[in-house]
Amino acid sequence: MQPLKTTGHSEKVRHTPQARSIREVVFGVNDGLVSITGLVVGVSASHMGSHQILVAAIAAVVAASVAMGLGQYLSTVAQNEYFLAERSREMREVHEIPQEEVAEVESIYRAQGFSHDQVEMLTRHITADKDRWVDFMMKEELGIVLDSMDNPWTSALIMTLAVIAGSLPPVLPFVIDTNTTTALTWAIVLASVAAFSLGVLKSIVGRTSWIKGGLQFFFVTAIAIIIGIAAGHGLGALLT
Numbered sequence: 566m567q568p569l570k571t572t573g574h575s576e577k578v579r580h581t582p583q584a585r586s587i588r589e590v591v592f593g594v595n596d597g598l599v600s601i602t603g604l605v606v607g608v609s610a611s612h613m614g615s616h617q618i619l620v621a622a623i624a625a626v627v628a629a630s631v632a633m634g635l636g637q638y639l640s641t642v643a644q645n646e647y648f649l650a651e652r653s654r655e656m657r658e659v660h661e662i663p664q665e666e667v668a669e670v671e672s673i674y675r676a677q678g679f680s681h682d683q684v685e686m687l688t689r690h691i692t693a694d695k696d697r698w699v700d701f702m703m704k705e706e707l708g709i710v711l712d713s714m715d716n717p718w719t720s721a722l723i724m725t726l727a728v729i730a731g732s733l734p735p736v737l738p739f740v741i742d743t744n745t746t747t748a749l750t751w752a753i754v755l756a757s758v759a760a761f762s763l764g765v766l767k768s769i770v771g772r773t774s775w776i777k778g779g780l781q782f783f784f785v786t787a788i789a790i791i792i793g794i795a796a797g798h799g800l801g802a803l804l805t
Contacts, residue, residue, distance in 0.1 A: 591767050593727025600629055602735040602756040603789035609749045610797025619739040626732040634725035641717040648709050655699045667692055673705045734759040760786035
């Protein structure tokens with residue numbers, strides 16, 4: 566008998582929780598880095614003092630981290646509710662139209678390359694227990710593994726900490742140095758280095774070109790800096 570095969574789809578499902586965590590970290594850090602860098606540069610260009618810039622930046626960090634964390638919590642809750650609703654639907658179909666569900670199990674095994682006898686044996690095994698049957702259909706037909714559902718509070722915490730971490734490079738210089746010009750220079754340098762490093766990290770995890778990944782994140786941050794400078798000068802001109 567040939568060994569049970571694992572489809573590329575189920576392989577993707579197994580790695581989904583880790584992929585989501587990586588996505589949350591990258592998204593959160595990048596959001597904090599880009600948004601706070603743009604804000605710091607913008608308010609600096611409007612000729613605010615170092616203390617005012619720091620207060621504005623901290624307020625923005627708090628607002629952004631709370632908003633992103635709560636948004637992540639709500640989206641995770643919605644996702645989990647969808648998963649559970651799909652399981653209820655599959656369980657109902659197993660009870661109401663078992664013949665069609667058995668045919669679907671057989672077609673899945675045939676697609677994986679099993680012989681006719683193996684398909685019959687595996688189908689009997691799966692369909693002998695309705696919970697196992699439903700879990701199989703959830704994974705193979707819908708790509709959902711209930712054991713991999715995220716904890717909403719954990720996801721929210723990860724997102725919140727990621728946003729705060731991304732906000733540190735453009736904010737810390739204003740904590741350390743009260744000279745606005747010096748602090749702004751260091752904020753831009755640190756934000757640029759952090760953006761490039763984040764892109765490299767993302768590329769290493771995704772096994773893509775680290776140079777391309779680093780430059781992508783660097784240019785996004787550079788755009789935020791340019792827009793921040795333009796907005797800051799415009800705001801400064803309007804207020805004077």
